[in-house]
Amino acid sequence: MPIRSDHVATLTILGCCALAPFGHDARAADPPPPAPAATVAELPDFQAGLWEYRRLAVTSDSARPRLDMLRKCADPSGEIRSKKAQLESRGCRFAPFVRRDGRYVSSWTCPTPEGPITYSQMLIVRDRTSYAAISEIRVGRQRVVHQKMQARRLGECPHGAPISG
Numbered sequence: 001m002p003i004r005s006d007h008v009a010t011l012t013i014l015g016c017c018a019l020a021p022f023g024h025d026a027r028a029a030d031p032p033p034p035a036p037a038a039t040v041a042e043l044p045d046f047q048a049g050l051w052e053y054r055r056l057a058v059t060s061d062s063a064r065p066r067l068d069m070l071r072k073c074a075d076p077s078g079e080i081r082s083k084k085a086q087l088e089s090r091g092c093r094f095a096p097f098v099r100r101d102g103r104y105v106s107s108w109t110c111p112t113p114e115g116p117i118t119y120s121q122m123l124i125v126r127d128r129t130s131y132a133a134i135s136e137i138r139v140g141r142q143r144v145v146h147q148k149m150q151a152r153r154l155g156e157c158p159h160g161a162p163i164s165g
Contacts, residue, residue, distance in 0.1 A: 053068075
């Protein structure tokens with residue numbers, strides 16, 4: 001089932017949330033390891049080309065998860081910057097990306113007539129051609145959407161295909 005618009009795909013790219021790492025075996029007698037230093041960072045540049053996005057979304061008002069897939073010629077870095085600028089012009093406020101252990105964490109809030117929409121996000125960058133995005137989107141007090149998206153570059157765009165971004 002395709003994602004309904006490029007706007008949704010870009011918001012999905014941007015909409016990722018911070019989650020605690022999995023698989024830690026904590027023992028009460030061991031002191032916690034020191035937290036790695038977090039630094040404010042820019043997202044890395046992703047390589048333009050033919051990209052595939054797979055998104056799994058679970059909403060608070062539906063028991064069934066939704067799986068969407070989209071393939072398109074894209075410049076993900078350009079799309080992210082462009083969409084962020086558009087949202088800022090509409091009054092959205094962004095916290096800067098903080099990088100910790102190869103993960104980029106941020107959040108933002110956008111005003112709407114129904115109340116603010118808040119996003120929490122974590123982008124796990126594997127390399128210039130692959131990343132995962134985990135997000136939580138809260139719409140008012142009623143609706144919550146949890147998403148996980150896998151994005152990977154498949155190769156070059158077909159000859160003459162326009163690149164969005």
